[in-house]
Amino acid sequence: MTLPEGVAAPESLLLPGVLDAAQAAATVRSILAEQRPDGGIPWFTGGHLDPWDHTEAAMALDSAGEHTAAERAYRWLAEQQNPDGSWFAGYYGEGADGVSNRAVESNFCAYVAVGCWHHFLATGDAAFLDRMWPVVRRALDFTVGLQLPGGAIAWRLDEDGAPAREALLTGSSSILHALRCGLAIAEHRQDPQPDWELAAGRLQHAIAEHPERFLDKARYSMDWYYPVLGGALTGEAAERRLDADWDTFVVPGLGARCVSDRPWVTGGESAELALALWAVGRREDAVRILRGLGRLRHQDGSYWTGYVFEDDAIWPEERTTWTAGALLLAVAALGGDPATTAVFAAGKLPGGLAVPGCC
Structure with missing residues (x-):
């Protein structure tokens, strides 16, 4: 892998x-090195790209001040x-012929x-927000259209376009976050989206009060x-x-x-858990989790996906x-970092519309 030069990491x-x-600069360069000419950010060179992980990588580039590269990633989404x-x-690859999975999540x-x-x-960059607003609006309108009667969001359309009638807790929780960010954009643009407010309120209620409305994936830490x-x-x-399943998922000194x-x-998962811990004020726990990830770090600044600790083995052998x-x-x-804290601190985003006796 040839890493771009000239990257300097901000203090944050x-x-x-x-x-x-x-180390921070090398990790930023490792993402930049994987970004394709069309702006797409696959898991690794020649590998799969999905829009969720692509966006997470683009956000990391913005946190590092690599705004031009991040904007190219959003242009890829728009296109x-x-x-x-x-x-x-x-x-896989570029353009319409590069689609590898025609299901929709x-x-x-x-x-x-x-x-x-x-x-x-x-x-x-207000001009960026102007350009991307139609993209965001179409995406969230589509997503809200998959809301089930109990407030959860159906998790996918199959390749034949048939919608699932089940919801995933992880996916719906991420969608709630997205709806609230969408409402922040709408508020900034003075373009109210009452359907999103209602959908977010119903979804929040389902997540917080009705776990039975989601498929049982409790063995996955993301659902935790x-x-x-x-x-x-x-x-x-x-x-x-977080306390209830801490000992189930956290391996001291290694991560989640x-x-x-x-x-x-x-x-x-370990890094996202650290973000969740930071969001509730558990900074020391978050730092301990992140320090455990040192054994996943490659010399070029990228990170291996996981570590099987019983076998002392990196697996899979991919750096994502x-x-x-x-x-x-x-x-x-x-x-x-102001942008990152504003996006991941729940109290800094608009809430959905609370519906008495909802669902």
Whole structure:
């Protein structure tokens, strides 16, 4: 891999025991090196691209001050958006012929709102927000159209276009975050979106009060921390949730398991857990989680996806842009980066419309 030169990390990406200036710059360069000429950011060179992880990597570039590269990533989303506001679940290569998975996942589609609001807060570029507003509006309108009677969001359309009748807690929690970022954009533009407000209120209620409305994926750590990361649970409710399964998922000194019944810690989940911990004020816990990820770091600044600790083995043998991106965003939040803190602090985003007796 040939890494771009001339990258200097901002102070907010420096965290003792996690990243120094040279390490942070190398990690940023590792993402830049994977970005394709068309702006797409695959998991790794020649690998799969999905819109959710692509956006997370773009947000990390903005947190590092690489705004031109991040804008190219959002331009890729604008160019690839389907007429109904969606994106496909998987892409290889460039252009329409590069689609590898023609299913549509709802949280993949909604996340553009999080990225665009983050980019605007990082740059102050109102013209960018003007250009991307139609893209965000179509994406969130599409996503809201998949809301189920109980408030959750159907998790996908199959390749034949048939919608699922089930919802995933992780995906719906991410969609709630996206709706709130979309409402922040709408508020900034003085363009109210009452349908989004209602959808967000119903969705928040479902996540917080009705776990039975989601498929049982409790063995996955993302289902544990995403209601906190997405802002559905705050304060004491968030603390209780994190405490309840802490010992199930957290491996001291290593990070967070991907699933509860496997001896496998993963960098992306660990970094996102650190973000959730930061959001509820548990800074020291967040830093400890991130420090455990040092064994996943490659000499070029990229990060391996995971580590099987019973076998002392890296697995899979791939270094993913979204793992590096999640770590950079967690460090940026801990470092006080204004855009990142505004996007991931639930109290800084508009809430949905509370509906008495909802659902």
